[in-house]
Each structure stands twice: as C-alpha cells, then as structure tokens.
Amino acid sequence: MGIFVDRLIYLLLLPLSLIYRAAVLLRNKFYDNGLFPSYRFGIPVISIGNIAVGGAGKTPHTEYLTDLLSKDFSIAVLSRGYKRQSKGFQYVETDDPVSKTGDEPLQIKRKYPATVVAVDADRVRGIKRLQTDYPSLDLILLDDAFQHRQIAPSLNIVLIDCNRPVWNDSMLPAGRLRDCLSSLYRADILVITKCPANISQNEKQKYADKLQKYNKPVYFSCFEPGKAYPLSGSDKSDFDSSNLLAVSGIANPAVFFRQLKEQYPEAVIEQMTFHDHHNFSEKDIRNILKRAASRTIVTTEKDSVRLISYFRKTKEGIPENIFCIPVKIKIDDSDSFNINITNHVRKNKEDGRFYQN
Numbered sequence: 001m002g003i004f005v006d007r008l009i010y011l012l013l014l015p016l017s018l019i020y021r022a023a024v025l026l027r028n029k030f031y032d033n034g035l036f037p038s039y040r041f042g043i044p045v046i047s048i049g050n051i052a053v054g055g056a057g058k059t060p061h062t063e064y065l066t067d068l069l070s071k072d073f074s075i076a077v078l079s080r081g082y083k084r085q086s087k088g089f090q091y092v093e094t095d096d097p098v099s100k101t102g103d104e105p106l107q108i109k110r111k112y113p114a115t116v117v118a119v120d121a122d123r124v125r126g127i128k129r130l131q132t133d134y135p136s137l138d139l140i141l142l143d144d145a146f147q148h149r150q151i152a153p154s155l156n157i158v159l160i161d162c163n164r165p166v167w168n169d170s171m172l173p174a175g176r177l178r179d180c181l182s183s184l185y186r187a188d189i190l191v192i193t194k195c196p197a198n199i200s201q202n203e204k205q206k207y208a209d210k211l212q213k214y215n216k217p218v219y220f221s222c223f224e225p226g227k228a229y230p231l232s233g234s235d236k237s238d239f240d241s242s243n244l245l246a247v248s249g250i251a252n253p254a255v256f257f258r259q260l261k262e263q264y265p266e267a268v269i270e271q272m273t274f275h276d277h278h279n280f281s282e283k284d285i286r287n288i289l290k291r292a293a294s295r296t297i298v299t300t301e302k303d304s305v306r307l308i309s310y311f312r313k314t315k316e317g318i319p320e321n322i323f324c325i326p327v328k329i330k331i332d333d334s335d336s337f338n339i340n341i342t343n344h345v346r347k348n349k350e351d352g353r354f355y356q357n
Helices: 002-032 058-069 103-111 123-133 181-186 201-210 253-263 282-292 301-314 334-348
Strands: 039-041 045-049 075-079 116-119 139-143 155-161 189-193 218-225 243-248 268-273 296-299 322-324 327-331 354-356
Touching: 002 181, 039 123, 045 058, 045 334, 058 075, 058 103, 058 139, 058 155, 058 327, 058 334, 075 103, 075 123, 103 116, 103 139, 103 301, 116 123, 123 139, 155 334, 201 218, 218 253, 243 253, 243 282, 253 268, 268 282, 282 296, 296 301, 301 322, 327 334
Parallel strands: 045 139, 045 155, 075 116, 075 139, 155 189, 189 218, 243 268, 243 296, 296 322
Antiparallel strands: 039 354, 218 327
16 A cells, blocks of 8 residues: 555656756756856865765765865865754854754864865855965865856766665656756766675676766765764763664664664664754653663764754753764775875866856
C-alpha cells in the first residue's frame, strides 16, 4: 500500500517537476548565453556544491579544502548561512550564536578559527566585501553555490551522494534534483561522496561509467569518524560506548547511524532523529535527556553546534554525557585530487580585480 501511495504522489507531482525543469533549463540558457550576467574575480573562487537537495557532504568537503589550502594560501570561506536569523553580510566568530550565522559556517569557523568565514545570501556582494576587507586573499571557497549562477567560479566541484545517485532521480518536487543532469557539464570535478570505506573497484567503475559522458575527473570520498569528545569541554568525561542514544538532525542520518555501528560494533544504539538544521527547543532537550537516562548521547558535528548554542543561550551547563563524533573526509586517490586543486589555485592567482563576465 505504501509503495502504491508513493507512486501516486510521484505521478501527481510529475507535471510540476516538468514545469520546474523547464524553468531551470531556461535560466541556465540565459546565463550560458550571457543574457544574465555572471561575475568572475581576480582570484580563484572554488565552489563546492551539488544538484540535489539534502546533504551530500558539502561542509566536510569544504573543511577538507580549508585544511588542504590554508597551509599555503590566504583563504576565506563564504556561505549562505542557511536558516540564520540575521540578514546581509556577516563575519562568523567562534562565539557567535547559531541564529546569527547558521550551523555549518559556525562549525567551519570553530574548527578553523584562523580562517576568515563569512555568510551572505548575495554571493557577489559577499565576495566583493571579502576582497575589500582582505585584499591579500589568495582564494575564496564557496559552500553550496553551484546553482548561484551570478558567480562564475574558477573551479566547480560537484558532489554526488553514492546512496542517492542523481541519475536515478527526478526534478523537484517529484524528486530531489534542484538542477538538471545536463548541468554536470559545468562541473570541473565530480566527487562521489559517503562511500563505504571498503568500496570495491568494481563499484567505483559502475559510478564512473554513469558519469563518463560528462568527461570530468571522478573521485570517491568517505567519512572517517574520529574520537568522540564531550560537548561540555570537560577532560573528566568518560565515554561509555556500550549503550548509546544517537541524536541526529541532518539530511541523511542513515550514514551517521551506519558509521556508529561500524565504529562501535558492540554498542546498543537507539536512534533519535530530527529534521535537517533543526533548532533544538527546551522540550526537545528534555526528551533527549529523558530518553538517554544513563546512556551516552552521541551526535554529529553539525548538531553539536546547535546544541551548544542552545545551552549557551539558556545559560545551562552542558551535560557531561553528550558527546560529538567528528568526521574527516578521506578521498580515494587524494594525491591526484590535492595536486589538481593546489595547481589550480597557483595557476589562477591574480591581483584581486573584480569584473563582469
């Protein structure tokens, strides 16, 4: 019965998807033909994006590039700051409330406090402001900007969730695609994300074959979980992994739960999920603590940013049984990927001019 209902809803939404697809195609044509202006900048601008709604791992990959490039270059990260309550351009500071910045930019800033991080829904205005305030910048990373056609990045990295292949999907609202598959021709690098750590060469070839017609370099990445740490900051908190309450408010929590089971195979794990970017309320926190009882609460880095902001706002101490599982990106053939990125930055550094394409 459920499959029948899902199919019926899909068929009812399909006409709207066709209209949406036509509008996206027309918009892209206008940009491709110069009827809508795009802007280039006198320094490298690297966009990390995707063509589907939901998490493909844009923020962890932005962190990977921040870690890679900040060693040799002066960089800034610019994000929209999704679901923030502030307006316009804002610099992100480590002690900002999540309501001012959004959770993902704040996560990046706390992990890389020496890196300039800013939010602005108008990316053109945001880059102009960054170049004015930091004229010595070597490059700017744009988090989730593939559809922001007002900017013509010097490099477009497009992420594809291996668990939700875009070639099996439909346009919104019947499916999850917010851009057409043909837009992948605009990409410079394609990354298949959230792969199992032991993905086989045969499986990788299947993905590569699906993307062969776009004639782009294809890489594969997976999440590499780190050691759990207490949100309270206490060095006296003991992590008991035998009985866990896994709390997640991200787009695709199944990957987080799968990794927990792989990381702690003997653990009893209960799952508690919220919507992506969920702002935790007092009722939510009470329910979490009640369900945890004597168990250890584990959560994602993105969720931890919102939880910390909640406890700071209410001036409550963070319970010592709440832990965060950090993740890093591991890229297959990372030497090739890293060289491609760093060579691009070196070749495209100019003198910081701004001009219309």
